[in-house]
Amino acid sequence: MTATGVRLRRAGEQFAVAKPLVAIDSASKVYGTNRGLAPLSLAINAGERVALVGPSGSGKTTLLRLLAGALVPDQGPRSVIINGKSPGELKPGRELASLVGIVSQRFDLVPHLPVLHNVLAGRLGHWSLARSVLSLVWPMERRAAQQALARVGIADKINERPGRLSGGEQQRVAIARMMMQSPLVILADEPVASLDPARAEEVMELLVGLVSLDMGHGNGDDGSSQRTLIASLHTASLIRRHFTRVIGLRESRVQFDLPAGELDDAVLDELYDLGDDNGDVEPLAGLAARDG
Amino acid sequence: MSLRRLQTWLTGPRLLTLGIVFALAWSLSRVDWQQPIGHTGGGAAALQVLLALFPPELSPEFLRICVVSSWHTLAYAVAGMSLAVALGLPLGVLASGVLAQSADGSGARRWTLMASVRFLLAAMRSVHELVWALLFVAAVGLSPMAAILAMAIPYAGILGRIYAEQLQDVPAEPVAALRTTGASSAHVLLYGYIPMALPDLLSYTFYRLECGIRAAAIMSFVGIDGIGFQIELSLADLLFRQVWTLLIFLVALVVAVDWWSSRVRRSMAY
DSSP, rough: OHHHHHHHHHTTTOOOOOOOEEEEEEEEETTTEEEEEEEEEEEOTTEEEEEOOOOOOHHHHHHHHHHTSSSOOOOOOOGGEEETTTTTTTTHHHHHHHHHEEEEEOOOOTTOOOOHHHHHHGGGGTSSSHHHHHHHSSSSTTHHHHHHHHHHTTTGGGGOOOSSSOHHHHHHHHHHHHHHHOOEEEEEEEETTTTTTTHHHHHHHHHHHHOOOSSOOTTOOOOOOOOOOEEEEEOOHHHHHHOSSEEEEEEEEEEEEGGGGOOOOOHHHHHOOTTTTTOOOOOOTTTTOOOO | HHHHHHHHHHHHHHHHHHHHHHHHHHHHHSOOSSSSSOOTHHHHHHHHHHHHHSSSSOOOOHHHHHHHHHHHHHHHHHHHHHHHHHHHHHHHHHHHHHGGGGGGSHHHHHHHHHHHHHHHHHHHHOOOHHHHHHHHHHOOOOOOOHHHHHHHHHHHHEEEEEEEHHHHHHHHHHHHHTTTTOHHHHIIIIIIHHHHHHHHHHHHHHHHHHHHOOOHGGGGTTTTHHHHHHHHHHHHTTTTTHHHHHHHHHHHHHHHHHHHHHHHHHHHHO
């Protein structure tokens, strides 16, 4: 099904087939001798909220980074297609920024810049270099950044340095940055792994809120306001409450693919039971691969 | 058996220590102990120089000379450093390779660029500023411009090298996060690398400015005015009290730059 969708798109045909928004066609990634991801195929439709679960080293981070275009699959960039484009092929800029964005476990803010500029960094893909330079002195789109921060509940922190904020607040800044970027597909790599349960619930609500939120920047040529969320996390209750679909990965293979409501703790326990297998460990090679 | 023991005992570091001890003993045996090591009138001369410190020359006319020459030295140092930063920062950015970084590994072009810029920087700094000064005096004659260029070139070589390393040491995660917002390498340099490296960049630049003051002071022989020139004049007349005053001004300049630098760094703490 996935392959068909891709082939139709490649042929440029405009049939009203239910084409998946995200199509992964047996993409794999090998780092040196370590397997980051075994050949994996997956189709995700617009508007889905997909949770990726699986033990460390199961390939979740690699998969998310392939989708973000931060890694290129061994089969070539065309084996990951989002909305007809391949993120690995796109040059930095508006098109990539509008297509896909990622929030990660450690939020990854620039500690030396105030929250305002960290939020505005979400616009870098849309801005010219001159505009970006000017913005450091005289912030552009300040109003939009204020609104984004108000929406995540930390409007008062706009001039703080990220280092002075708590983990939950930093994750909110990262989500506000994502609002400014406004991509079609929102990726989140263990966004709540370092937060306490109450904070995790709040941050998850904000992330899920992004999916249906009209962020006011439009989506380039797409025009759809329906976004797609793909997040890796480990908490069954959060998955059942906030997601529509759950995919279990183990040793970089799909173990199960269920509606989120059908996820029970027994399925999850079985997935995480690694026994004494000490096989593929996700390597730390590359930009920021890690897995909690 | 005991030979075997000696063999295991005589491993790398111990062997090296023994070698150094032997070399030292040999070199001492070569010294001609009949000749005095210091020059005979040295003690008296040193005492004379030291006593001139109590008090140094503090006459208003001379203090005015000190202030003016300190100002000139500072001006040369700042001019040379400004040119060095203007040259060294772009070269440092190129040498760090952060602009040419792609998502997946690195290419041969990036390596070639980094290597050639690093070679250029090494060439610039391997020649001392005094040698550059001699070359420029030969080329453009005795002029302040010769002194400023002579300082700017080796300092740019040093700054570029250190800037490149400081940019490379920036944490990778925020940079990777910026790239996923669709930011280009130039964007990432502006919003990631430079802000994160800025405290280190500034700190090292201020340190180099201190060195620059010292260097500007000894550039007097290429004909620029300044503390060094005045020290040379006073020394020629054996006016050690004046020399002390000038040295105190030189130390004060360096301490002032240090104080300024620590204030700037404190204001940037996050």
